[in-house]
Amino acid sequence: MLVCPECNIEYEEGKKFCRKCGSFLLSEEGSTFELPIGESFEEGKTRENLFCPKCQKYYELGKYCRKCGSLLVQGVPPLEPDAQLLGKNSIKRLAKEWLKLSHLFRPFPLITAGVVIILVVVGGYLLWQRHYQTSQPITPPLQSPPPGIETKEAEEIKSLFETIRQANLKKNIDLFMSCYSLDFKDRERKRLDTLEGWKNFNYLDLTYRLKKQIISGDTANVRMEWLIKITKKGVGKPGDNRTFLDVTLKREGDRWKIKEIKPVS
Numbered sequence: 569m570l571v572c573p574e575c576n577i578e579y580e581e582g583k584k585f586c587r588k589c590g591s592f593l594l595s596e597e598g599s600t601f602e603l604p605i606g607e608s609f610e611e612g613k614t615r616e617n618l619f620c621p622k623c624q625k626y627y628e629l630g631k632y633c634r635k636c637g638s639l640l641v642q643g644v645p646p647l648e649p650d651a652q653l654l655g656k657n658s659i660k661r662l663a664k665e666w667l668k669l670s671h672l673f674r675p676f677p678l679i680t681a682g683v684v685i686i687l688v689v690v691g692g693y694l695l696w697q698r699h700y701q702t703s704q705p706i707t708p709p710l711q712s713p714p715p716g717i718e719t720k721e722a723e724e725i726k727s728l729f730e731t732i733r734q735a736n737l738k739k740n741i742d743l744f745m746s747c748y749s750l751d752f753k754d755r756e757r758k759r760l761d762t763l764e765g766w767k768n769f770n771y772l773d774l775t776y777r778l779k780k781q782i783i784s785g786d787t788a789n790v791r792m793e794w795l796i797k798i799t800k801k802g803v804g805k806p807g808d809n810r811t812f813l814d815v816t817l818k819r820e821g822d823r824w825k826i827k828e829i830k831p832v833s
Contacts, residue, residue: 570595573629576640594629618642721783721824725790725817728824733774739766749818749825772806773797779812786819791832 570579570593572586579586579593586593618640619626620633627633631640728747735744745759752758773795780791796809812832817824 571630571634574631576627576630576632576634578634721788722781724824725781725783725788726778728817728826729776729778729792733776736766736774737771747826749820749827751818752825752827767801769798769800771796771798787827788817788824790815790817 570581570583571577572579572589572591573594574589574591575586577586577588583593585591618628618630620636620638621641622638623633623635625633625635627640632638633640732744732747735741735747741759741763744762745755748755748758774797775795777793777795778790779793780789782789791812791814794809794811794813796811797806798809799806814830814832815826816828818827819825
């Protein structure tokens with residue numbers, strides 16, 4: 569079998585030249601490239617490396633592949649198949665290593681997950697606490713008044729109720745009303761009711777006890793107990809009475825005065 573060294577077209581024995589390119593025909597045994605790349609041929613000439621990119625077959629002569637007809641190219645065929653094989657082998661090796669590690673950590677998935685959850689919760693709480701503390705306004709601590717000031721305020725409040733006691737015993741309405749604030753509710757009604765009570769009753773004795781005092785700035789809340797011994801006019805037999813009151817005080821000027829009175833049920 570004869571072959572054109574340029575076109576790689578096969579011819580039967582007896583032909584001498586290629587009908588396509590006119591090249592001298594050679595026998596088939598001498599057409600395939602068998603020597604190492606770059607090795608010298610006869611007469612000291614070095615042939616170019618030709619191969620079929622589709623069939624990956626080497627040729628020393630011709631321009632087309634005798635098997636598939638593809639155009640021959642120079643150089644060394646790409647090593648993509650080997651690279652792909654290497655990549656597949658690497659993936660398989662990594663998969664095997666991962667399986668080994670998963671077998672080692674298989675008894676501890678719940679412990680690992682629990683540790684991760686705890687760390688997330690603790691970190692979130694610390695961040696929230698830091699943000700909350702920085703966002704809150706700084707308020708100075710409340711300072712308690714010196715003991716001397718509390719004692720003075722308590723003495724002034726006690727002096728107020730002593731004035732009310734004396735005004736009731738002496739039936740002095742001006743002194744009595746001076747103990748009430750100007751914004752006392754139904755101030756005039758209080759004055760009239762007091763005068764009416766003095767007409768019908770006489771105070772034999774009148775005492776008081778301060779049960780509780782809460783002082784805050786210019787206001788104070790006091791719970792007190794009145795012990796009253798009276799006699800009704802025209803009736804000789806005296807009577808005793810005990811009354812508990814919640815009293816709200818207000819400072820006007822330099823004196824404490826009564827702003828509101830509520831009976832304790």
